[in-house]
Amino acid sequence: MPYHSTLPFALLLAPFALATVSGSLPPVERHVRHRDLAARHPSLNQPRASTSSIPLGGFQEVGNSGVSAQMMFLGTADTVYILDKAENNSLTVKTGDGITHPAWGTSYDLTTNIATPMSVSSNTFCAGGFSLANGSWAVFGGNQWVTYQGVAVGDTINNPTAANPFDDANGGEAIRMLTPCDDGNCAWQEGGASLTMTGKRWYPTIEGLGDGSVIVLGGDTNGGYVSTVVQNNPTYEYWPKQPAGAISMDFLEETVPVNLFPLTWLMPSGKLFMQAAYKTIMYDMDAKVETPLPDMPYAVRVYPASAATVMLPLTPANNYEPTLLFCGGSAAPFNQSSDGGSGFNVTAIQADDSCVRITPEGANPEYTDDDPLPEPRSMGQFIYLPDGTLWLGNGVGMGTAGYGDEHWSFGQSYGQDPVYSPAIYDPNAPSGSRFSRVGLSDSAQERMYHSTAILLADGAVLVSGSNPNKDVSFTKWPTSYSVEKWYPLWYSETRPEASSFPKSLSYGGSMWNLTYTPTNSSSNPGNSKVVIIRTGFSTHCVSPDFPIRIVHSGISLIPAVLKMNFGQRYLELATSYTQESDTGLVTLHISQMPPNANIFQPGPAMIFLVVDGIPSQGQMIVIGSGEIETQQLSTTTILPTSSVIVSPTSNSSNSSTADDGVTTGTANAVTAAKSVSRRFFTFRQPRFGAAMSTKIHDMAVSGFAEGTNDTYDKVRPSYPSETLKTIHTAITSASSSRSTTPLTILEPGSGTGIFSRLLLSPPTPDYPTFNISTLIGIEPSVGMRRAWDRGLARVPADRVEGRHVRVVEGAFDDFGRTEVGKASVDGVIIAQAWHWCPDHSSAF
Incomplete structure (x- = not known):
């Protein structure tokens, strides 16, 4: 009987061939779970690496953002765009009408680490953003016009002169558009009926759809610590605009008071997974039907609890079925809160440390426990690394997002105990060992409320922001303009160099090839992969209208924040390989995107070749047609079997060739074997x-x-x-x-x-x-x-x-x-x- 425990061998010798076979808050108290973290995470106690000129596993301050990075996204491989709220930044910009005022937008050159001011007309405070199929970026909503300390223009009580020193326009209904560039000649476009939403949306969630358009969900009209029935905007709309306008949604009404920035992901079916308060649903946009899923356990994950959330990498191994991860947040009694404040000393409440997963369209869509966080954390942030692991950084261990003039607040911050230590999460590691800090070192800069992070083309993580204040402040905790890079442990390794990457990928269709030569002799081409990453629109945002005056105490309170990267996704393409044993040259055979635009929406992204866990430099790529339209879906080409070519060698003798191309002499046979023939041994299917x-x-x-x-x-x-x-x-x-x-x-x-x-x-x-x-x-x-x-x-x-x-x-x-x-x-x-x-x- 043949053996079945190993893969069958396979041979090919040309011109003859040998080939292979081959809810709204319940009125119950919820508690943070306390653990012996050292016992649960033994890797966290390992020695950390020493720093060098490039501090591998650590942070390096590289520049100044010009404006505090409340929002940030990677527009090109070399340019990051940063947005702040309208506030009294020292960097100024001159508008088209000749007025000079504080800037709240910059472009940041990654090659020079220089920030250049950009003119933004309306107040972007607490906006949401996303990239479109045509490569443009759109930013939705924000705050009304304000003056110093966030006081509203026209508020005659707090601003008797009604002055507008920032020259900002009302951003509540605004839509702003930018097509990124590297030459500095691109600008934000806004204004007019086509770039105005149906109503004010502060804290709106933006999610991309399969045709490259976006859906804009929820928000608040006037701001506050949490939403209220009066201020809630329980509707959604599409952009580009659709005739239906604003569409009401029960879920956005039932999840008051904690439903701002509702956590939303497009599923392969075209439905939306949505989570806010403790309630979870699947939403059919076509039928307008909500299907309940199990409640979120342990803690609130949306603003102001602000958990770290992410869709885990989509791979051929998991059949591109999305699994969502939620880590941290807060179990504070938000049902006691209102738009006027928390109603309790939130800074005295420890953040949550639980992590849960759910596979919404799996056979059993239930929340299941994952490894707990290394420490309790609110306002944490997950960032994909090209190797398929996730960087976790930023946030606080006590309190929540937001700020205000409370007697118990730290300065104005509703959070305290900054978490300076990053961690790496490996979704494929065995349970109990998914978080690690081996070789990692801390940041010297707190990254609290209003901080951001994104992946760069070199595989490093850019980290900036932190401003838990009404306006620019240099008292605890101060406004931060520092820009740091965090360097993965493999950053200084020799990077694989792909022969070329395509400029775009389709949904299904013909396979494509790239070649590379391994950087070491022990490299296994079976450990190579090609991944697509959309880095997303990073925001840690606040949405006040103006300081809310609590008459009896005289306290001014500014509402709070949720941290997330809108649109962040990671997808590994299907691959097989052919390797030449004499030269080591590897040819990767690579599929196009899966033939379903809902799995990874069309638009700009980055592509990486990853070999033995070391990524190449990333390159910008367009997914889909490059237009906002129904994407063409094609059948996926079946890939050839993975194989290694061994070229035989021999001395020659006489030779001749038959009319069917068969070489009969030894010399020509061996020559053909070296140049054309191939012998295959299968390592994997x-x-x-x-x-x-x-x-x-x-x-x-x-x-x-x-x-x-x-x-x-x-x-x-x-x-x-x-x-x-x-x-x-x-x-x-x-x-x-x-x-x-x-x-x-x-x-x-x-x-x-x-x-x-x-x-x-x-x-x-x-x-x-x-x-x-x-x-x-x-x-x-x-x-x-x-x-x-x-x-x-x-x-x-x-x-x-x-x-x-x-x-x-x-x-x-x-x-x-x-x-x-x-x-x-x-x-x-x-x-x-x-x-x-x-x-x-x-x-x-």
């Missing part, structure tokens, strides 16, 4: 399986003229002896680890049996020997099948005596009559001229 060609030459079906097949068998040139010896050596090597158990071999395109006979009876005694128990030729021509039987002195009815040697009708894609499946054989050998099999890629 392609991620979507392999397929044999459905194209065969017409003559292969009919054979030669009646009565000439035997003549063909006699006069056709045989195989060069050195070539045969190479094949026998390869089979022996591939089968040596399987002990002496006889092999089962399939031979598609066996013809009249010339190679079959040579395989069974080596021409000289010095050939490596092996034992074949079963050899099944597969041949479409009845005349050739008869010649095969006669050549091996068999009759068609012989299926039992001696070794199981037979020929059956079939082609490259039809093994059905062999009575054995591909998974039950030790090897498939194709030993015929390539022109009988025109579709080489599919045959492989």
Whole structure:
């Protein structure tokens, strides 16, 4: 019996080929769970790496953002765009009407680390953003116009002169558009009916849709610590605009008071997963139907609890089925809160440390416990790294998002106990070991309310912001303009260099190739992958209208924040590989995007080659058509089987070539083996399986003229002896680890049996020997099948005596009559001229 515990070997020697087979808040008190963190996370107590010029695993301050980075996104590989609320920043900008005022927008050059002011007309305080299919970025909502200390222009009580020193416009209904560039000639566009929403939205959630448009959900009209029935905007709308306008949604009414920045992800089905307060639903936008899912356990994850949330990497291994992760937040009694304040000393309440997962469209969409956080954390942030792990940083251990003039607030901050230590989360690590701090070091800069982080093309994480204050302040906790880079532990390793990346990818369609040479001899091409990352719109945002005057206490309170990266997704493309053993050169065969635009919405993203956990430099790429439209979906091409090419070597002798391209002399055979021929050993199957060609030459079906097949068998040139010896050596090597158990071999395109006979009876005694128990030729021509039987002195009815040697009708894609499946054989050998099999890629 053939062995099934190892992958079958596979050989190809051209011009003959050997190929492979291969809810609203309940009135109950919820508590943070306390744990022995050192016991649960032993890796967290390991020594940390020392720093150098590039502090691997640590932070390095690289620049000044010009405005505090309340919002941030990567526009090009070299340019980051930063937005703040309208406040008294020292960096100024001159508008088109000649007025100079404090800036609240910059472009940040990653090559020079210089921030350049940009003119933004309306107040972006607490806006949401997303990238569109055409490469533009859109930012929705914000705050009304304000003056110093966030006081509203026109508030005659707190601003008697009604002055507007910032020259800002009302941003509550605003839509702002930017097409990124590297030459400094791009600008924010806003204003007019087409760039105005149906109503005010502060704290709106933005999610991309499968056609490259976006949906804008929820928000608040006047701001406050939490939402209220009066201020709640329980509707959603689309952009570009649709005739329906604002559409009401029960979920956004039922989750008051904690429903600002509702956590929302588009699912492969086209439905939305939504979570706010403790309530979870799936929402069908077409039918406008809400389907309840289990309640969120342990803590509130949305603003102002502000958990770290992320969709885990989408991979061929998980069939691109989304799993969502929620870590931290707060179990504070928000049902006691109002728009006027928390109603309790929130800074005295420890943040939550629980992590839960859910697979919304899986067979059992339930929240399940994951490894807890290394420490309690509110306002934490997950960032994808190209290797498939996630960086966790920023936030506080006590309190929540927000600020105000409370007697118990720290300065104005509603959070305290900054968490300076990052951690790495590995979603594929065994339970109990997913968080690690081995080799990592702390930041010297607190990153609290209004801080942001994004992945860069070099694989580092850019971190900036922190401003838990009404306006610019330099008292605890101060406004921060510092820009840091956090460097992964592999940052200084030699990076793989891909031959080229495409400029765009489609949804399904033909595969594409890239080549690279491994940087070390022990590299396994099976540990290579190509990943697509959308870094998202990072925001840690507040949404006040103006200081809310609590009459009896005289306290001014500014509402709070939620931290998230709108649109952040990670997708690994399906790949297989071919490697040349003599040069080490690897050719990756790569699928296009999965043929479902809901899995990864169209628009700009970055592409990385990752080899042995080390990524290349990322390159910007367009996913989809580049237009806001229904995306074309195509069938995914099946990839060839992964394989390693071994080029045999030999001295030469006389040679000649037959008219069918078969090289008969040893010299030409070896030359062909070096340049054209290939010998394959399978290490893994392609991620979507392999397929044999459905194209065969017409003559292969009919054979030669009646009565000439035997003549063909006699006069056709045989195989060069050195070539045969190479094949026998390869089979022996591939089968040596399987002990002496006889092999089962399939031979598609066996013809009249010339190679079959040579395989069974080596021409000289010095050939490596092996034992074949079963050899099944597969041949479409009845005349050739008869010649095969006669050549091996068999009759068609012989299926039992001696070794199981037979020929059956079939082609490259039809093994059905062999009575054995591909998974039950030790090897498939194709030993015929390539022109009988025109579709080489599919045959492989």
